[in-house]
Amino acid sequence: MRFIYALVFWMIVAIIAYFVVAFTGTYQVGADVPHWGITRHAIDFLRDHTTERRAAEIKPPPLDDPALVKLGAEHYAEMCTGCHLAPGMGHSELRDGLYPQPPDLTRFAPDPAEAFWIIKHGLKMTAMPAWGATHDDHTIWAMVAYLQKQPRMSAAEYQSLTANASGMEGHEAVPAPAASVPMPAPVATAAAPVSASSAH
Numbered sequence: 001m002r003f004i005y006a007l008v009f010w011m012i013v014a015i016i017a018y019f020v021v022a023f024t025g026t027y028q029v030g031a032d033v034p035h036w037g038i039t040r041h042a043i044d045f046l047r048d049h050t051t052e053r054r055a056a057e058i059k060p061p062p063l064d065d066p067a068l069v070k071l072g073a074e075h076y077a078e079m080c081t082g083c084h085l086a087p088g089m090g091h092s093e094l095r096d097g098l099y100p101q102p103p104d105l106t107r108f109a110p111d112p113a114e115a116f117w118i119i120k121h122g123l124k125m126t127a128m129p130a131w132g133a134t135h136d137d138h139t140i141w142a143m144v145a146y147l148q149k150q151p152r153m154s155a156a157e158y159q160s161l162t163a164n165a166s167g168m169e170g171h172e173a174v175p176a177p178a179a180s181v182p183m184p185a186p187v188a189t190a191a192a193p194v195s196a197s198s199a200h
């Protein structure tokens with residue numbers, strides 16, 4: 001019985017402490033103040049073990065097909081470089097301000113099954129979106145296939161692989177103009193996401 005009283009007492013103390021911290025603004029919610037080391041370790045541990053467990057049942061298809069890699073590169077160029085960089089891209093202003101900072105995926109090839117799960121479902125309380133909401137499994141595997149090659153890719157190879165990427169189907173910000181309106185000439189810089197996003 002005493003144990004129950006003690007438990008209830010400490011739960012009430014914890015709830016009061018929570019509201020005191022919230023109302024006094026003591027907790028640092030700003031993304032420019034890092035977590036305590038122990039909080040960071042707890043989050044990383046939970047993420048690593050959960051994704052490992054979830055990915056265990058996923059069997060990657062063959063990922064070497066050059067057409068699949070190219071499709072993945074084009075999607076990657078359109079949606080991912082601002083956070084995960086690309087060959088030849090030094091940094092991005094978006095990535096510099098994010099916490100947790102997205103990993104630089106030009107430096108290592110993530111495990112295929114885990115990458116598939118993370119790309120499809122995203123990661124809560126990080127900036128990583130769930131791309132499964134808008135992309136089928138084939139397109140997600142294409143991005144995984146590209147990520148396996150990216151760490152060994154030169155900036156020139158990346159540029160030629162993604163030359164047609166901008167304005168891909170489904171990625172236009174603006175709907176296609178009506179037939180009577182002349183199509184604008186393609187913008188030269190749109191095909192060069194690397195120089196465009198790292199320019200300043």
Ligand code: HEC
Nearest residue numbers: 079080083100101102103110115118119126127128131143
């Ligand atoms: C707005 C930023 C943002 C965008 C855009 C984004 N990601 Fe992420 N992504 C993150 C963050 C942040 C993490 C790491 C979260 C963490 O630390 O737990 C992450 C993690 C990942 C990981 C896990 C890497 C590892 O350590 O194993 C993969 C793979 C990944 N993202 C792929 C992609 C792909 C592919 C795209 C584009 C379709 C994409 N991401 C777009 C922010 C982003």
